[in-house]
Amino acid sequence: MKHPLPAQPRHIGVLRLSALGDVCNLVPTVRALQRQWPEARITWIIGKGEHSLLAGLTGVEFVVYDKASGLAGMRALWRELADTRFDVLLHMQQAVRASVLSLGLKATVRVGYDKDRAKDRQHWFTHRQLMPHPRAHVLESFLDFARLLGVEDLSLAWDLPVPPSAHREAMALTGDSPYVLISPCANPRLRNFRNWSAEGYATLAGHLWEQHGLKTLLTGGGSTQEREMGARIQALSPAQSTIDAIGASSLKGLLALIQRARVTVAPDSGPVHMANALGTPVVGLYATTNPDRAAPYLWRDYVVNRYPDAVEAFLHQPLESISWGQRVRHPDAMSLIGSEDVIERLEAILAQPHTPPPAPPDMESRAHEA
Template sequence: MKHPLPAQPAHICVLRLSALGDVCNLVPTVRALQRQWPTARITWIIGRAEHSLLAGLPGVEFVVYDKSTGLAGMRNIWRELRNTPFDVLLHMQQSIRASILSLGLKARVRLGYDRARAKDWQTWFTNRQLTPHPKAHVLESFMDFARELGVDDDRLEWGIPLPEAAREEARQILDGRPALVISPCASPRLRNFRNWSAEGYAAVIEHAWRRHGLTTFLTGGTSTQELEMCERIAAGVSEASPVNLLGRTSLKGLLALIDEARMVIAPDSGPVHMANAMNTPVLGLFATTNPERAAPWCWREHVVNRYPDAVATHLHKSPDEIVWGTRVRHEDAMSLITFEDVINRLDELLALTADHDKAAGSVRHDV
């Protein structure tokens, strides 16, 4: 028997710790909940870096969990919330860490993914599951939580706040230059294989400068992989050298930079979804992950999509023959993306958005 859902929840707990792109995709669900129940309290348990990106989101009480603190950090959250009963817990993080954390929260209803979408035994930690939604995009899967609660108005709205200090940080970096932001590397995890070639990026940077007058700003962290990638990119550019910003911006500053940029190019990673949230034209590069599941939602028709080719080449199947969400974990998969693929999409998208009018952070789209 299903646990009954609250008709008028007074206090909703959102449990989603990571990652940067995912929390950007989740914001429209929070907005939908707020439109449906303007007086409801919303407490979001979130990771430290993710909080620094979304801090100040109106109407949301954040509780920050630093995963480096392990069980001790969980106990701190349990103590902080020990006298806080929730009408419903939206268990939106499919990980054992998040599920263990959920055990110390007081909630009558614990809503999680349906069995087809659940991972890491999440259904063991929930007492109500979503209605199945085969082949859903990540953003749609988050919105399914609001729909399950009875929300009808599922328009997409972000409104991630940017403080003036972040805007000033971006202005000083740009110094009036029209910008192409490239974040060349996805998270440096084992067998990730989402990164395109340094040579390809270098050629795109030259093209963006010569044809469109865009200065490229390279963004990312300071891992060895990222530093080496950006050194190789810079070495391959003969003119219009890119500006290296690795590790030199705050997350809010990066978001402000993306907000001011003419375009963002990146593989399947946080920056494509940050750009999507700010309504900045974004060109996603996809071969190892399926863009139908993970592309930047508002710009998903403009991605470079070599995923079907990668599935055929390295898994010897078609996308219809594999489990939804399967990643092509092969180091050569992204090499299926050509320079021509990228510059053709870049030229098309820049032409399409030449008069792009973006009410930054407040744009609405239908899901």
């Protein structure tokens, strides 16, 4: 017998810890739940870094779990929520760690992925599963949770909070110069292979500087790999054409930098989905992951897609025969992307009318006072 879903939930739990791009893709589902049940309380259990990105999201109570804290952190979170019972818990993380964490949460009904999408036996930990949705984009998979609950308005909205302090942080790095933002490195996980070449990025920087007078802003974390990539791109680029801000901004500051950019260019990583959420044009570089599943949702037409070529070259299979979302874990896959492919997408975006982002509240007030 199926567990009944609440017709009018009073308290909705969302369990999604990571990653940066995924939590950006989940926000439209939260907004849809808020539109359907504006009086409902929404508690989102989220990772530490992901919370620093989304802190201040209107109408959402966050409970933070630091993944580095392990079982001790889980126990602390369970104690924090000991008196909380969710009418429905949306278990939106397909990982053993998240499923174990869910065991200590009180919920009348737990909703998870259908068996075809559930990884690590996630369906063992839920009462109700989504309806099958083969070949769904990640953002659509999240919206499936709202669909199952009967949400009617699934229009996309983000309204990510970017505080004035983040804009001041961004201005300190860039000044008033227009720029294209390049985040060259994806998360440096084992066998990730999502990064394009420093030579390719330097070619873009030269083109943007010489043809459009646009500087290139390099962003990313402070890892050795990212700093070395930034230094290599700068060394290969025309003098004064780049600004190296790798490791120099907070996540809120990165949001402000992306919001102020003419275009964002990055491989499959958090910044392409941040740009998508902020309405900033984005050129995603995809060869090792399937853009039909994980591209920046509103800018899919501008993705440089060499995933089918990589599947053929390195997996030696036709695209239709591999599993949905299978990755091409080969260090040469991203070399299938040519600079001319990326420049073509950039030119198409730069040819469109540009609307500058609105000034943050404190800057607007200063302009009026002047």
